Amino acid sequence: MKLKKLVIPIVIGTLLVGCSTEQSTDNKGQTERQEEKAKETSSNKTKTENSKEVLLEKKYFNEVEEVDGQQVIKNVDNILILVNKESALLPEGYRPSDLVIPDVRFPYTVEPSIEKAYMKKEAAEALEKMFAAAEEEGIYLFAVSGFRSYERQKVLFDAQIEKQGGDEQLAAQVVAVPGTSEHQTGLTMDISSESAGFALEEDFADTPEGQWLAENAHKYGFILRYPKGKEDITGYTFEPWHFRYVGEEPANIMFENNWTLEEFFENATEI
Structure with missing residues (x-):
């Protein structure tokens, strides 16, 4: 071949x-x-x-350094950055320098101060193309939650710890530990629809909008990051609303091979 x-x-x-x-x-x-x-x-x-x-240049693999006894990712602007429960942490104060608000539908009034409306510029432009393509087929998508700072993630995680009676392990099964959330990369958007009540729930997978995304998102550089049946690999339960931007070619490769981002790197050789 x-x-x-x-x-x-x-x-x-x-x-x-x-x-x-x-x-x-x-x-x-x-x-x-x-x-x-x-x-x-x-x-x-x-x-x-x-x-x-997959033959992959070195710059697309995580590069880490030890900070205060923890492994922290250095090349944070890597479009294929691997962020999960097992890999290194994102820097505490990391915030992408090119965050923008994509020109798409939101289920709320968007203001500059709303952090979750933002994405990295490349990902935002791809999201706009995907939403436009969906609309041409009568599918109306809504962007719910994109970028999330380390500080905001900590607030959510601490609240979950309290809800779980102080058990951090139980909290980590529901909410990402600060520094391990893809939302901090600016490459992720949680997507829903009016038919799903704009909720982020598993039932979204059964809606026309959820099904369209599962079948077409890769064409615009997005992957369904936490698919059903891959929980042991991703570390997260099925989230049919969580879409991660990786670029069109990698997304197509992962879609065709039914790979998660973790499996993509398992099959990648550095050149």
Whole structure:
């Protein structure tokens, strides 16, 4: 298979699996080895057809440094930044420098002071294209919650701890620990619809709007970040409203392979 040139420096290629056999003058042994070789070649062909490898530049992997005994992500403006419960923390005061309010529908009056209305510029522009495309098909989406600062996340997390009777572990199952929320990257938007009462609940997956997003978001560079059946990988329950911007080519790769962002990096090789 020829290597496919992508828009950003990611290359999808076929994993090449080699095979070899020893030479022998014994005809019977040679025949047996030829048969084994044919079986091995067939097996390798199947592996090659079913295995994908992502070749990814170093800058797209998390770069971390130790700060006060904790691993903190350095390259925070990386469009493919991996933020989850297991990876390093986002810097406490990190706030993207290019936050803008996308020109889309919100279920509330948008004012400059409303933090959650913002996204990073590239992600906001992609969101506008996605919302416009949906509307052309009679699908009306609403942006609910985008950027969330470390400080705001801490308020939410502390409130959840109190709600759970002081149990931080139980709180972390519901609300992201400050520094581990994708919302702080400015690359995420929680999306809902009027048919869902603008709520962020699992029932959104069954609405026409939720179904349209699940089937089309990758075309505009977004992935359904916490899909059903991948809870053990993402660390979060199914969230059909939470969409993360990664760029069109990576989003298409993940959609075609049914990968989460974690699985994408598991299949990525640094070049």
